[in-house]
Amino acid sequence: MIGLKFDKTKCVDCKGVFCLTRCQYLQLDRDTARKEWQKIVDGEDSFVLEACTTCYACEEYCPFHNHPFYLIVERQEQKGILPAPRPIITMWINQCQPVGRFTVGKVDERMLSYCFLPHFNTLVKGKLFDDTAGAVVFGQEFFCNAVYLHYAHTSVITERLPQIVANIGKLGVRELICLHDECYGTFTSLAPAYGIEVPFKPVHYFEYLYNRLKGLGKTVKKLDVKAAYQRNCSSRLAPETDKLVDDIFSLIGVERVKREYDKENALCCAEIIRMGKGPALADDIQKRNIDDMVKAGAEYCVFNCPACWDALADKVARKGIKPVHIIDLCKLAIGEAQSLKLPELAVEV
Amino acid sequence: MVTTNAIHESLVKIVGKSYVSASREEKYFYARDGGLMPPHEPDFVVLPRTTEEVQEIVRLANREKIPIVPAGAGLALTGLVIPQKGGIVVDMKRMDRVLEVNEKARYVIVEGGTTQGALKSYLQKHHPHLRHSIPDAPPSATVVANAVIHGQGRLAHQHGFNSDMVSGLEVVLPTGEVCRIGSCSVSSYWFSKGPPLPDLSGLFLGWFGTTGIITKLGLKLYPCKKLRDVMVLLTDKVELVPDILLRLSHTEMVEDTVISAQPLPLRFRGTFWIMTYITGDSDEELEFKRKMVWDAVWDYFQSRDVGFISTSPEGKAPLLSMPSKDTTRFADVAKGGGFQYAGPITPIEKFPAFIRKLEEVAAKYNVFYGSTTRLIGSGHCMMFSFSFSFNRANPDEMARAKRALDECSKFALEEGAVLWKPDVDEQKMIMEKMDPNTLELMRKIKRLLDPNGIMNPGNWEMR
Numbered sequence: 001m002i003g004l005k006f007d008k009t010k011c012v013d014c015k016g017v018f019c020l021t022r023c024q025y026l027q028l029d030r031d032t033a034r035k036e037w038q039k040i041v042d043g044e045d046s047f048v049l050e051a052c053t054t055c056y057a058c059e060e061y062c063p064f065h066n067h068p069f070y071l072i073v074e075r076q077e078q079k080g081i082l083p084a085p086r087p088i089i090t091m092w093i094n095q096c097q098p099v100g101r102f103t104v105g106k107v108d109e110r111m112l113s114y115c116f117l118p119h120f121n122t123l124v125k126g127k128l129f130d131d132t133a134g135a136v137v138f139g140q141e142f143f144c145n146a147v148y149l150h151y152a153h154t155s156v157i158t159e160r161l162p163q164i165v166a167n168i169g170k171l172g173v174r175e176l177i178c179l180h181d182e183c184y185g186t187f188t189s190l191a192p193a194y195g196i197e198v199p200f201k202p203v204h205y206f207e208y209l210y211n212r213l214k215g216l217g218k219t220v221k222k223l224d225v226k227a228a229y230q231r232n233c234s235s236r237l238a239p240e241t242d243k244l245v246d247d248i249f250s251l252i253g254v255e256r257v258k259r260e261y262d263k264e265n266a267l268c269c270a271e272i273i274r275m276g277k278g279p280a281l282a283d284d285i286q287k288r289n290i291d292d293m294v295k296a297g298a299e300y301c302v303f304n305c306p307a308c309w310d311a312l313a314d315k316v317a318r319k320g321i322k323p324v325h326i327i328d329l330c331k332l333a334i335g336e337a338q339s340l341k342l343p344e345l346a347v348e349v
Numbered sequence: 350m351v352t353t354n355a356i357h358e359s360l361v362k363i364v365g366k367s368y369v370s371a372s373r374e375e376k377y378f379y380a381r382d383g384g385l386m387p388p389h390e391p392d393f394v395v396l397p398r399t400t401e402e403v404q405e406i407v408r409l410a411n412r413e414k415i416p417i418v419p420a421g422a423g424l425a426l427t428g429l430v431i432p433q434k435g436g437i438v439v440d441m442k443r444m445d446r447v448l449e450v451n452e453k454a455r456y457v458i459v460e461g462g463t464t465q466g467a468l469k470s471y472l473q474k475h476h477p478h479l480r481h482s483i484p485d486a487p488p489s490a491t492v493v494a495n496a497v498i499h500g501q502g503r504l505a506h507q508h509g510f511n512s513d514m515v516s517g518l519e520v521v522l523p524t525g526e527v528c529r530i531g532s533c534s535v536s537s538y539w540f541s542k543g544p545p546l547p548d549l550s551g552l553f554l555g556w557f558g559t560t561g562i563i564t565k566l567g568l569k570l571y572p573c574k575k576l577r578d579v580m581v582l583l584t585d586k587v588e589l590v591p592d593i594l595l596r597l598s599h600t601e602m603v604e605d606t607v608i609s610a611q612p613l614p615l616r617f618r619g620t621f622w623i624m625t626y627i628t629g630d631s632d633e634e635l636e637f638k639r640k641m642v643w644d645a646v647w648d649y650f651q652s653r654d655v656g657f658i659s660t661s662p663e664g665k666a667p668l669l670s671m672p673s674k675d676t677t678r679f680a681d682v683a684k685g686g687g688f689q690y691a692g693p694i695t696p697i698e699k700f701p702a703f704i705r706k707l708e709e710v711a712a713k714y715n716v717f718y719g720s721t722t723r724l725i726g727s728g729h730c731m732m733f734s735f736s737f738s739f740n741r742a743n744p745d746e747m748a749r750a751k752r753a754l755d756e757c758s759k760f761a762l763e764e765g766a767v768l769w770k771p772d773v774d775e776q777k778m779i780m781e782k783m784d785p786n787t788l789e790l791m792r793k794i795k796r797l798l799d800p801n802g803i804m805n806p807g808n809w810e811m812r
Binding site for chain 2: 082084085086087088090091094095097099271272274275278279310311314342
């Protein structure tokens, strides 16, 4: 039976109501937070459902792993609350329909998932991927569908995800190396939360990169640079992977600069927020985030998510910070060139 | 009656033997375009290099009463340069020079066969702060042909049809005289096609080469800002589209606005994509304009009826390219390279009705459809395309596409639209609906200018 495994008794025992009190956008005191959260648990109306930016962070803040964000999304859908304009949601639902257009590379027990992001065609090359390049799944048939958490459409996830999981399973994949947090978070958090069995082992690509770098031994040179790390929304579904950023940075001589908006207090790229809430809030988030990187003395902004890259790479570059995807950062450490680069400004007159 | 050989020899004498052809291959090529009109071969193809050569060719044709069809790149898709009655196709592509740019009066003078691509490159290289209104046709489309068909380009919202931007003409009349139109008829400057004189450009623009051959054309140029961006708005409510367009236009901040509607790829299904372009000399200017656009539809955004897509620089690149490559992609979506559209010029309030008709007709004839609409002027009208793509190797599919187009054109006329670059069948539809006195005026003009009826016969043929 597919359905959210949410245990309301855990919320009764919760002293801090961290899901809402730690929210970076609501700024609620504990009493208000408790009252509003109880309404949400009970299926009543709460202004929180309208105000939610869908940043996913409350998934990380809940000490009981009780999936407060998934519950918020369920309630939004039940009440017909649209976190983004309806045509945007329609476009997303249509765009990712499984219609038989996908790419399966060399089928192996260990495969890479490109999710639905073409950036990985550019990023995945060189020594780091010597033993996996070509073993790839890409396209709607393998798309994790977690994006619908942003759009109050859990129903699309629960409808499509079992088939997606089955499609991967049918290939005989034992280990799926997820190059996007959204996929990893889906298979390690979202699917179990809904009782969807995952017949393969999801591997986060940070773990893969770390092991590859270790395997390359002395080929790896210290870069000796300072970098700000840009956390993405879906990393909140698997916060344990954040430690691997530090491990990788340590191997390749990158200092993760200390700044206000990192780790649990990270700010997302804000483009989803722009589509849902408009430009004022999104611009403010991006400005605070980038100013914070500058203030911390970052030479690089290291991206994990390609969508964050699309949103922020150009903007950090304008502030004198070099944008780089973490895969490319690892490549630099082994003497290879950066693949994903900022395009020429898309201006043609 | 002189012989075919004698005509051939006369043409060789005018332009040289390398630039005259009556070969089967050439005739096959010039007999057709990418659209649905049936082919018809010319007897000769000739490529003049100078106005004087054009004059001599026209005099020969007029003397011998041979049909003569001036041709640009032949990209109208509605068969406008298919020689319906044979004769001589005058391919203008050797007359391809950019003759003059007047930076201070902001105009360019080009020859009759200069292409859009060549002019764009020339301006980017030599006058980067000036631009012209580039249509979404392949770069090989010619500046003159586009003006003659009243084309629209990337500055249509601000400055109207590309023919509105013409600033002077040199024309070889059907009887062989060369005539200058506009300020250049009394001055060395080509700043106006008419005012303050009687505007005679209307004797040639929109006539599809049935009243003369344009050998030089002055075209207004406009400021070219350093930065350019596109904002993509979506709505799923067709009835909101006209109001959204008016609101965007009201900002007086947008350069160009186009609307896409098509069922495939899937991301387009069920929504209308409104691409609105802004330009600026600084980030601050662009940001201000972005805010104005958001503000213009903010209540629709709050009601969740309109959204903006966040688009990556890579995603924007094809939208910002000029001409748009998406048009070409759609043109081959059915595979087999067939594409044609009816493009009525119509008040923007007709958008919902036209969309409904497009969907109805596509389902009725089982053809793949799409629509790209461009705002012209400050909301004064729009070009709405009923577009169908088809496999040229499938005669049945082509026939269905043609019937679909004809039904859409008829519908558009009934709804008060005027068909843009109409094929000969559509021209007949228009003339049947036209005020009889207007039609009579056109007939008198045509007879006066082209007494022997040699110019692109079959087109604008008033019985």
